[in-house]
Amino acid sequence: MRTDNPRTLAVVPAYNEAETAPEVVRSLHRDAPGVDVVVIDDGSTDATAAAARATGARVIRLPFNLGIGGAVQTGFVYARENGYDRMVQVDGDGQHVAAEIATLAAVMDEDPATDMVCGSRFLGDNGYLAPISRRTGIHIFAFLLSRIVDRPVTDPTSGFRLYNRRAISLFARDYPHDYPEVEAVLMVHHHQLQMREVPVRMLERGGGVSSISSGKSAYYMVKVLLAIFVGLLRRRPVVEPGDASPAPASHGI
């Protein structure tokens, strides 16, 4: 274990973000030296993979669009199989600031028991202003989650997160399909991992289309609320080694 110099992987999920994804990779090379970068091209129909490869990043191309959860989980599996100590998710739309990875890492360095560090837009004053509708939704989730996990959670939808080995192996085994961030907070809680939040700057989206368009936000709310309440009633939310597989090959009703 090299606690002084952990190997860190930056996972950049990108779906049709040929404009911004290469920019994100370049900013990672520039502002987060020593961090390996892998771009997960989530079945893009534009030149995202070629553009990302041209910047020198490793590119994993999913054969078709899996959604953000499936794409990021590919990153968890990759990090686990290649023995990374830490993994940070940096969205391909340019919303997350590469220089802030150091902020996340500092929290984990300071308290090695921390399994997941979330960058929050709402802690402290960083001038981030999301549309009012989205902020309302985020605050509803934040309120519910804070009650459930019994500690303040200010930005449960932020994807800008740093994970250690324990969190990587948990999420490599099981990560929610779509809109995974809120559920991931619950899973971390159920598995008694330690989560911390830290204020970070975030930018407006650099381009492309958000995975949460306004038309989908109602579905998003309902789906995540369902996931929260189902998650509450799950005795054990995740398969442990030796359990039946989450996608069993056998037939059963």
Added chain:
Amino acid sequence: MELRIQLVSIVAAAGLFVVVFEMVRRRRLLERYALLWLFSALALLGLAIWSGLLERIASTIGIIYPPNALFLIAFGFVLVLLLHFSLAVSRLTDQTKMLAQRLALLEERQSRAGHDVARERADARDEDEAALEPSSRP
């Protein structure tokens, strides 16, 4: 139960059974997905023929017109079948996701290991798609 509706019920249930059985015989339908169908068809056929049992069921649950009980039971079977398919679709979705992830990881590993063929293929695929998307190139 009136004879006409009884005949219609018998013919419909028997027809369903024959169609499903024939699909399995031609390997168009897997046995595991046919079992529920065949069981439903047999149960409905049995109730249609043995109208005494159907009438007793109807009066027990308070249905005045016995064929309505047959419809209710058929509806129940349809619900179970739909749930069964939702489960099957969920399982397939999970399995497909894992396959896609494994495939993508393998392709990346292969191209990193310097397999020229894989790299050429990946590059060719990138170029094809880039050519289809002229606006994305500066």
